[in-house]
Amino acid sequence: MKLPWKQIISVLRRATGATEVPSVTKIAGDGPDPYRVLISTIISLRTRDEVTISASERLFSAADTPSAMLRLSSPAVADLIYPAGFYRTKADTILKISGILLEAHDGKVPSRLTDLLTLPGVGRKTANLTLGLAFGIPSICVDTHVHRIPNRAGWISTSNPEQTEDALMQILPEEFWIEINTLLVAFGKDTCTPVSPWCSRCPISNWCSRIGVSRHR
DNA sequence: AAAACGGGGGC
DNA sequence: GCCCCAGTTTT
Numbered sequence: 120m121k122l123p124w125k126q127i128i129s130v131l132r133r134a135t136g137a138t139e140v141p142s143v144t145k146i147a148g149d150g151p152d153p154y155r156v157l158i159s160t161i162i163s164l165r166t167r168d169e170v171t172i173s174a175s176e177r178l179f180s181a182a183d184t185p186s187a188m189l190r191l192s193s194p195a196v197a198d199l200i201y202p203a204g205f206y207r208t209k210a211d212t213i214l215k216i217s218g219i220l221l222e223a224h225d226g227k228v229p230s231r232l233t234d235l236l237t238l239p240g241v242g243r244k245t246a247n248l249t250l251g252l253a254f255g256i257p258s259i260c261v262d263t264h265v266h267r268i269p270n271r272a273g274w275i276s277t278s279n280p281e282q283t284e285d286a287l288m289q290i291l292p293e294e295f296w297i298e299i300n301t302l303l304v305a306f307g308k309d310t311c312t313p314v315s316p317w318c319s320r321c322p323i324s325n326w327c328s329r330i331g332v333s334r335h336r
Numbered sequence: 337a338a339a340a341c342g343g344g345g346g347c
Numbered sequence: 348g349c350c351c352c353a354g355t356t357t358t
Contacts (some may be wrong), residue, residue: 205343205354212344263340
């Protein structure tokens with residue numbers, strides 16, 4: 120299937136209201152601060168956007184560098200990021216990461232995938248998202264929406280996130296890699312929902328084969 | 337009362 | 348691969 124990506128992306132931008140920078144990056148102020156991007160990405164795990172943003176703002180107003188973070192106790196961090204889900208685990212993770220950054224990476228967030236993956240609490244998703252948002256390095260971040268939507272639309276046919284990452288790199292121009300996650304997350308939340316999606320108000324239904332969708336609105 | 341949710345670690 | 352983790356919203 121030959122897909123008009125420029126058009127699809129621009130329609131999604133308008134439909135979702137997402138401009139170019141996702142909410143996590145905006146927390147970082149004028150330029151994306153890799154440390155803030157990484158830490159808010161950790162906080163965002165299983166947590167809604169609004170909660171992630173307020174939790175990140177509270178945390179960063181108390182500490183926004185690895186060394187400042189290490190002056191806080193784990194319960195203090197947990198208290199700052201509450202009510203983000205898994206807040207106790209995340210507080211430990213944030214402190215561990217901060218310590219490692221200070222010891223092994225000169226207090227900075229590494230910009231190589233392999234280095235990011237060695238950090239505790241950082242998996243493929245978090246690492247790729249950080250590479251894109253913090254450093255502008257083209258990388259595709261596959262979450263449930265980025266996996267579900269292209270498959271439902273019939274653009275690709277994959278069964279796991281890693282396959283999806285490869286398949287999307289094949290069909291999607293590199294200039295859209297960083298943005299696709301933000302767009303599809305927003306799109307998947309309000310229109311292309313996991314069950315009974317709002318196909319009647321979908322702006323890109325022209326390019327969707329609705330594979331696997333039995334019920335829709 | 338379940339299921340779902342911007343996952344990842346330990347085994 | 349499977350199981351665990353463990354807060355909140357949505358259905």
